Amino acid sequence: MSDPVERLLKETIGLDTASVGPTVVRQSVRERMTACGITDPETYWRLLTGSPQELQELINAVVVPETWFFRDREAFTALAQHARMHKRANQPIKILSLPCSTGEEPYSVAMAMFDAGFGAQEFKIDAVDISTRNLAIAERAVYGRNSFRGSYLExxxxxxxxxxxxxxVNPAVLKQVRFRAGNLFDSRTSFGAEVYDVLLCRNLLIYFDRELQDRALVSLKALLASDGLLLVGPAESALPRLHGFTSAEWPMAFAFLKSGTVQVVAQTVPVSNSTLPPSVPKPLKSKIVPPVGRQGHLQTTAQMLDQITESLATIERIANAGRVKEAQEVALSHLRQFGPSAEIFYLLGLAQDAEGAAPEAVQNYRKALYLAPNHREALAHLALLLRKQGDHHGAEALTGRLGRIQTRSGT
Ligand SMILES: C[S@@+](CC[C@H](N)C(=O)[O-])C[C@H]1O[C@@H](n2cnc3c(N)ncnc32)[C@H](O)[C@@H]1O
Structure with missing residues (x-):
């Protein structure tokens, strides 16, 4: 029964069942059959293929809504900086969040734009998702603690x-975002001839197979202005380059320019009055305590810590530019030179993850967690990978661990 359903889901929304595991699809079908009072799979299949409404309900049940405010925070700093550099007189900056899930992403964009000094008339955000259930939550705009993660919560x-x-969410932010249902694979019906200055398509491509990732990139490119900026998720950063995008060279923003010209946004002054704290690299200095000793010794340790920080930043820049093979090589040489640390294993895992080398990425995320059991990014990425590999039990355990860390830290 689930095979034709899997095919239907792939044709409609691009979902590659392997990315969430067949159990998720089967559970969603069971959930919908119970809701419809149907016990016979054939009867449900007829309903599903005859009723767009039921297909929508199944899509609502099967999609992964995982999101939170300021997820991959640097993306929002890069976005605001790009907007400032490309703002045309008397024309609002047009931003698209696709997929927007339950709204945390587009609302974060609005907050970042206000923090960067833009007025309400100077930007517009369209927020689109295939799930009508997620959109209803987005429009209600009431969020629990799971939407507020990490330490940046000011x-x-x-x-x-x-x-x-x-x-x-307060009314000023709400007003900036316009939600609507739409399908990335039906972009011209969903968006007409609209073209955007900034497009966030984060943590969706990971659910597609390679062929559909390529089709998605073609659609995304058509939706973007010639000098537009595309933001993808960390594990998706190898894809834009394959379609002619150029890295915006902003560490940990996973930001790409449609045009071939690199604008090096990361080296310009950060967003004005920005409430976003300075960017990565996360200081290893806080984790490595220099031994107390002679002055000269302390100085050497400090110099080495600076070198480590610089080297990690370089790896992040390379990975962020989508040069994931090169990032792995540099990460391995960092490992040889400076020895193991949670951060280097995490970055190595991330580059392998982006390249599709799942078993290696799993190993390195695990090593990062061995050294730093509360490394949230490693926990989140490992959970996603395990789910993709069908290890739902393992994924749930990690998600539970993440939740407990958040509860303990009050975030
Ligand atoms: C994991 S969330 C990502 C949300 C947000 N961009 C982020 O990174 O936090 C994935 C979202 O993609 C949506 N989605 C799945 N397939 C889609 C499609 N073909 N078109 C539009 N949205 C889709 C799902 O409904 C879900 O809300």
């Missing part, structure tokens, strides 16, 4: 009001 006090069941 925006919460400024842009949210306490509400029943969590915190509600």
């Amino acid at each position: 925006f919460k006090d400024r842009y949210f009001e306490p509400a029943q069941g969590g915190h509600q």
Whole structure:
């Protein structure tokens, strides 16, 4: 029964069952059959293929809505910087969040744009997702603690009001975002002739196979202005280069320019009055405590820590540019020169993940977690990879661990 359903889902929304595991599809089908009061798979198949409404319900049940505010925070700094450099007089910057899931991403964009000094008339955000269930949550705009992760949460006090069941996005931010249902694979029906200055397509391509990733990139390119910026997810950073995009050279933003000219946005002044703290590299200095000793010894240790930090930043830049093979080579030589650390194993895993070398990536994420059991990014990426490999039990255990870390740290 699930094979034709898997095929239908792939044809409709591009979902590669292997990326979520066949159990997820089977569970979603069971959930929908129960909701419809149907026990016979054939009867459900007839309903599914005859009713666009039921197909939508199954899509709502099967998609992965995982998202949170300021996910991969540097993307938002890069976006605001790009917007500032490309703002045309009397024309708002047009931004598309596709997929927007439950709304955390487009609302983060609005907050970042306000923080960068843009007025309400100076930018517009369209937010699109295939899941009508996610869009309903986005429009309600009330969020619980799972949407606020990590230590950068200062925006919460400024842009949210306490509400029943969590915190509600304030009206000024709400007004900037226009939500609608749409399918990336039906982009001209969903978007008409619209062209955007910035396009966020993050953590969706990972659910497609290679052929559909290519089709998706073609659609995304057509939706982007010639000097536009594309932001993808960390494990998707190898793809834009295959379609002629150029890295924007912004560490950990996974940002790519449609035109061939590199604008080196990362080296310009950070967003004005930005509430976004300075970017990576995360200081290893806090983890490596220099031995107390003679002055000269301390100085040498400090110099070495600077070298390590610089080397990690270089690897991030290379990985971020989508040169994932080269990133792995440099990471391995970093490992030989400076020895093991959670950060280097995480970066190595990330580059392998982006290249599709899942078993190697799993190993390195695990090594990162061995050295730093609370490394949130490693936990999140490993959970996603395990889920893709069908290890749902393992993925759930990691997600639970992430949740407990958040509860303990109050974030
Ligand atoms: C993991 S979320 C990513 C959300 C957000 N971009 C982020 O990175 O946090 C993936 C979203 O993609 C949506 N989706 C899946 N297939 C889609 C398609 N073909 N077109 C549009 N949205 C799709 C799902 O409904 C889900 O909300």
